[in-house]
Amino acid sequence: MLQKLQSEQELQEADADFGYLLQPAYYLGLLRRRWPYFFIPFLSVLLIGGAVTYLWPTTYLSEGKILVQSQQIPTELVRPTVTSAAQERIQVIEQRTTTRDNLLAIVDKFKLFPERRALMSPTQLVELMKKSTKIEAVAQSLSFSRGTTQNPTVIFTVGFEYSDPQNAARVANELVTRILDLDLRDRTSRASDTTKFLTREVQRLQAESSVIDAKLARARLSPERSSSRTRPDPAAAQLAQLRAELAQKSALYSDRNFQIQALKRQIEALEKVAPQPTTSPTTAAEPAPSADLDTLETQQKSIQTNLEAATQKLAAARLGETLERDQQSEKLEVIDQPTQPQEPVSPNRPKIAGIAAVLALMLGGGIAVVAELLDRAIRRSSDLYGVVDSELVMSVPYIYTQSELRHRKKKFLLVLTMVSILLAGGAAAAYWFLPPLDLIIAKARVGLFR
Numbered sequence: 001m002l003q004k005l006q007s008e009q010e011l012q013e014a015d016a017d018f019g020y021l022l023q024p025a026y027y028l029g030l031l032r033r034r035w036p037y038f039f040i041p042f043l044s045v046l047l048i049g050g051a052v053t054y055l056w057p058t059t060y061l062s063e064g065k066i067l068v069q070s071q072q073i074p075t076e077l078v079r080p081t082v083t084s085a086a087q088e089r090i091q092v093i094e095q096r097t098t099t100r101d102n103l104l105a106i107v108d109k110f111k112l113f114p115e116r117r118a119l120m121s122p123t124q125l126v127e128l129m130k131k132s133t134k135i136e137a138v139a140q141s142l143s144f145s146r147g148t149t150q151n152p153t154v155i156f157t158v159g160f161e162y163s164d165p166q167n168a169a170r171v172a173n174e175l176v177t178r179i180l181d182l183d184l185r186d187r188t189s190r191a192s193d194t195t196k197f198l199t200r201e202v203q204r205l206q207a208e209s210s211v212i213d214a215k216l217a218r219a220r221l222s223p224e225r226s227s228s229r230t231r232p233d234p235a236a237a238q239l240a241q242l243r244a245e246l247a248q249k250s251a252l253y254s255d256r257n258f259q260i261q262a263l264k265r266q267i268e269a270l271e272k273v274a275p276q277p278t279t280s281p282t283t284a285a286e287p288a289p290s291a292d293l294d295t296l297e298t299q300q301k302s303i304q305t306n307l308e309a310a311t312q313k314l315a316a317a318r319l320g321e322t323l324e325r326d327q328q329s330e331k332l333e334v335i336d337q338p339t340q341p342q343e344p345v346s347p348n349r350p351k352i353a354g355i356a357a358v359l360a361l362m363l364g365g366g367i368a369v370v371a372e373l374l375d376r377a378i379r380r381s382s383d384l385y386g387v388v389d390s391e392l393v394m395s396v397p398y399i400y401t402q403s404e405l406r407h408r409k410k411k412f413l414l415v416l417t418m419v420s421i422l423l424a425g426g427a428a429a430a431y432w433f434l435p436p437l438d439l440i441i442a443k444a445r446v447g448l449f450r
Contacts, residue, residue: 034368042364049356053349061345062168063134063159064176065336087137090156093182094135097175103129106174110167133175134159158338165341172338183332191321198314205307212300219293239270244298248306 031038068090096102103126107113113120113128120128137156158175162168246263255261378387400408434440 038364045360060165064338240295248302
């Protein structure tokens, strides 16, 4: 029976809004027609993604946490010798730990990268070790007092990535041990160097003080001391004062300092103006009695002041060195020892498999849609309007035969049977292989499935 469409306008409105794109029947028909274009790219990408997911090498990360612990003894009682910031020392230790010699020694000690060592140069091995070594700060400075501290407490992690979890834990422990040893040696060495420097400075000042004392003793025994004091010369007195000031500032500043250079120029100018004392052949080796005595006394006072200050600094440095050797100052403490990891950190196999599945669907679906768009076959009324006048289009309903009806019924029963079998098999597998339902619910509540 032929049935004419209601109107050309209704037919055009039905197809012009692309409403068929929202119908599942359209996509099922497209899949039946273009299944080779869909399944071949889909299976290819899916197989490649599965191979990448399976063959991607597993990497384990073993890491420990190190706490930079502040000095236990109050700094008001004992001043530390090493005053550099903790972050700066951590960076220095990281650079020293990851030197070429240290990394190659670790590679040789634990026989790392056996399959690559024959194909890689030592420089490439060092770069690979640096990429596998992880030294990172995990917490900002923690300050529990109102004031700011010079060396705040920080925490940083030391880890190592490797394909073998046991070797990863061994190398991470080796790195932690080397960092602790380097920090202890560095702080002790700095404290010892400070003590040695101040000891040499005290010895130098003591030697200068002894020389000045000897010169003072000779000057005070000179018979011309009293007569020289009765006729003081202003230029000589100013010269003596400048020399004393030069001696005092020479103990604090270097010869390149502008104050030292200015004093030297003033002294040279006064030496040209001030009268030089006349000496007899018998007293040519003796100093000028009056001016030299004042100069020596001023120098002795300045050296004695510097000597006392240097002695106090030396005592503090020795106390700080003892503090470092006994590990009572700021130190590194392991709060989380590296252990053998149980789960890999990479790759994320479910994520890679999911990405591969999405790419496979997109590629297969895209190729199938493109093939459908390039096909010029007439399947919808909108396609027919491009060839035939819309007034000649008639709708002929489809008449099912008895054999087609029986085939549809058999197909429905077959699908129903298969679904029943799958449900029964899933229930049996869940009964035999899964734990009881109450146990699954209890584990889910405590987060064991995360």
